[in-house]
Amino acid sequence: MTSSPHTSSGIEFQFELSANLVLGTGPVPLVLEFSRDDAAMVFDAHAPGLDHVTVATVVDALVEPDLAKTLPDVLRKIAVVELDVSGAPGGDFELLCAVRIELSGHHLLMRIGVGRTGGRAHLSGRLVLDGDPPLELEVHFGGDSSQTRFAASLLNANVDIRALVASVSKDLAEPIPQGLELKNALLRFAYESGEKDDDAKYLAAVDLGASVGMDWSELPLIGNAMPGDEGVSVDGLQLHFSNISIDAKEAQGWSALFPQTDLGSFLPTSGISSGVQLASGLRMGNRRLDLTLPLGGDTDDTHDAEAEDAKGEDPFFSLGPLDIDGVGLALRDSRVWVTFNATLSGGGLHMGLDGLGLGFKLDDLEHPALALDGISLAYSNPAVTISGDLLREVDPDGSERFAGAALLKTKPLTLSAVGAYEEIDGHTSLFLYAVLDRPIGGPPYFFVTGLAAGVGYNRRLIPPTIDQIEDFPLVAAAMRGKGDNSAEGGQKMLADLRTFLPASEDDGFIAVGVRFTTFEIIESFALVTVGFGHKLEGRLLGVSTLETPPKSPTTPPLARIRIGLIADIEPDALLIDGRVLDGSFLFSPDCKLSGGFAFYSWFAGKHSGDFVLTVGGFHPEFEAPDHYPNVSRIRLNWQVTPELSLKGSYYYGLTGAAVMAGGNLSAVYRSGSFKAWFRANANFIAVWEPFAYDAKIEVTVGASYTFESFGLSKSFEGEVSAKLHIWGPEFAVHAEVDIGIKTFVIEHNGHGPVSAPLGWTDFSQKFLPKSEQVCSIVLKSGLLRTVSPNGATDSGEDIWVVSAKDLCLSIESAIPASRVANLQSWIEPEGHDLTFAHMGIRPMGKSNRDVESDLTVMITQPSSGNFVLRDIRKRVPLALWGAPQAGRPAANDPRYLDGALCGVELRSAKVQDPDATASLDGHLLSERVKTHAVNPNWAPRDMTQSAELASGTRREMTELSADLLHAFDLGVASDT
DSSP states (O other), X not given: OEEOOOOSTTEEEEEEEEEEEEETTEEEEEEEEEEEESSOEEEEEEEOOOOSEEHHHHHHHHTOHHHHHHSOHHHHTOEEEEEEEXXXXXXXXXXXXXXXXXXXXXXXXXXXEEEEETTEEEEEEEEEEOSSSOEEEEEEEOSOTTXXXXXXXXXXXXXXXXXXXXXXXXXXXXXXXXXXEEEEEEEEEEEEOOSSGGGOEEEEEEEOOOOEEOOGGGSTTTGGXXXXXXXXXXXXXXXXXXXXXXOHHHHHHHHTTSOOOTTOOSSOTTOBOSEEEEEEEEEETTEEEEEEEEOOSOTTOOOOEEOGGGTTOSSSEEETTEEEEEEEEEEETTEEEEEEEEEEEETTEEEEEEEEEEEEETTEEEEEEEEOOEEEEEEEOSSEEEXXXXXXXXXXXXXXXXXXXXXXXESSOEEEEEEEEEEETTEEEEEEEEEEOSOXXXXXXXXXXXXXXXXXXXXXXOOOOGGGGGGOHHHHTTSTTOOOOSHHXXXXXXXXXXXXXXXXXXXXXXXXXXXXXXXXXXXXXXXXEEEESSSOEEEEEEXXXXXXXXXXXXXXXXXXXXXXXXXXXXXXXXXXXXXXXXXOEESEEEEEEEEEEEEEEEOSGGGTTOEEEEESOOOXXXXXXXXXXXXXXXXXXXXXXXXXXXXXXXXXXXXXXXXXXXXXXXXXXXXXXXXXXXEEEEEEEEETTTTEEEEEEEEEEEEEEEEEETTEEEEEEEEEEEEEEEEETTTEEXXXXXXXXXXXXEEEEOOSOOOOOOOHHHHHHHHSOOGGGSEEEEEEEOEEEEEOGGGOSSSSOOEEEEOTTTOEEEEEEEEEESEEEOOOTTEEESSSOOBOTTOOBGGGTBOTTTOOOEEEOOOOOSSSSOXXXXXXXXXXXXXXXXXXOOSOOOTTSOXXXXXXXXXXXXXXXXXXXXXXXXXXXXHHHHTTOOOOOOOSSOOOOOHHHHHHHHHHHHHHHHHHHHHHHXXXXXXXXXXX
């Protein structure tokens, strides 16, 4: 025994005593601390190391035998692992036992308090579940000493479901997905002891006690047709885990262990199964369903549990136009989902709502989410049948859309359609594209076999490249044989729609297409699209297939050429790209064709006046500008027989400066040790006036043979080639013939007369329009109306009535001008330079020193400063308006002359202030005024003379009024 006296006020002494307490079968080390203060003596006893000592034994030895007899039977066999006793001798005391509850190899810690306060004994307990921090539940003991069960609960618990289940059973927790959390929940636990630890039963429930309503009107696409938020809600959401299954009758007994609360019963009235499961109640009108969902398996799986009550009824529940014939519970994406098998009906149209559900996170019930995976359409009557599917797609950023296809059938026709719907920033985005697959008729060269039309709202059409044209969904949907009704085909179609037709606010498009045949030989589809919104775009897409002879069940085709074409109509250019599509051949399907073609023309911008037409590309020595198309050669590849193969490539090009053509062809024959070959290539280019040309042709023929004898081999090879180079004028030729052992050369450099320059008459007839068409005047703006002289309507000489405010005239000349000459004083130039110093006439051999071309604009107007003039500059071909060229033309010579002065633009310089009165010449008011002498001696006037004077005055006033109206552009002047 040790003691420590204290001298501080209020404490007289304190000491500590060590002893052995006999409990059960053996002594237990016990440490007692005694102290006395002004009030009373108190003690505290602590036994840290007990073994196989039960709660009943401790109470019987340290408290009183009668109290030990009243303990519930569930505590009698539970081992105490730690003991604390405190109180006053002969007075109130408190005994705290830390006990361990065994559960199939796992154990829980519970703290039990037994004591006496004011002469009354009491029993309490706290169940501790592992966690961070640990959860302490209040234990409820029954009043019956034979009770083998106890219950525990904790209100407003924040629970990680996986960790909670693991605190009782790691095996049960293993399949539960990570990240499922509950906040402010009611946690309840019940336990029943058995003869052995393995016989113990337990079950736990986490009750959210919240209700989640379903607002159908928030569903995408069909929300307006849904019945709103009436009559459907989810409540009584619980998580259960247990090592036993409990039926409906047993559930009532277990629930009776707990005090009645507002959060519902401990267990569903239908009972639970062993393991871990979610349970929920679903209210529909005056009906309630209990739904359960076992948790386990792959965490990526979706687990569904359909309500038994919902089976076998058609429909199970109706709410307005909505019929529900099945309900289930699912867990995916860390959300609990209540799913419905539902149909929305009206006017004979039935829409199956695939994947309709209400989802919510367990820790955030205030923000539920609605889901709809797809919509199936069905309508049928004796005249028409409609079927289709719209599938929901969700992007990684959470945005979603519905896209799919539909089919409309009547007796005379079949109409197929594709479409998509979504919302962006609160705005609806959709498109619909329909194809009519039915012969319409027409002349043999344009026999219509189908039509297509589409429209997009808040939707942008991204054009395909020439390589993508066959797979472009609006083309593929309209072409025969391109449909793919498989699941993979449907997914590809949705991906293509997402790629080429994305949602885009304030954009839109329209599309019109026609499928037709030409003499049953060519089958074509042409689609015109116009995109508008942020940018105005016009485009023509086309696919054509030529097959000859026409389709026959007995005669194979001699050729099939498939062409894809895209024409872009831009503000400053027309761009046409084409490609030979896969499946094209000549003579045999083994003779495959490929390659491309293009036509580009620029009518504004920095490339204005330029154009190019090419099939298969350009001359090898021609350096195409960056804005020219990059086109692959037209190629032929044919394995004629196992021994003979043919290959070739071809091109043709036309630009503003030159024309070119060429290609190559090779043939190889192999048979055993023998090989023979043939190669030919040609390239030709010609430039315009003055005409010049250059052609190169090469042909090679060869053969080889390999002898093998006694393990040795010897090859013999021979080759003959010929090269021809022609150019002019003057005509010149260089030829080489190589026979292997000798090369023969033939040359001729022409010394004949060079082509003489053209005279003006020849030049104007060949290159210029008619004289009355050389200059043109176009009214660009300001036209109010036209007036035909003398009331004629077909004279062709209508008079323009224009607005002075908006008047703008464009005056252009087919002949570039070297200057704008003889400007009148009332025409004010907008710029200082109205000249062009580089103009010549190449076909006439004239340089800029020899050419003067004046553009004169005359305006008959007795005023000044009323017009502003601006020059119009364009690109013109050097072959016409450049200086004479020195030397022989080459493929990459410059082709255009930039900045040529080709006209002027004339517009009003000043707009009259609308608040000011325009000036009017005084003579219009004064020239017809007549002066009459005043007779001071008044006398009655002769009435006959007065009538004549009045008649003359009225005529003069009428003429004057007409002239005034004409001066103000309000009428026609009088003839006098």
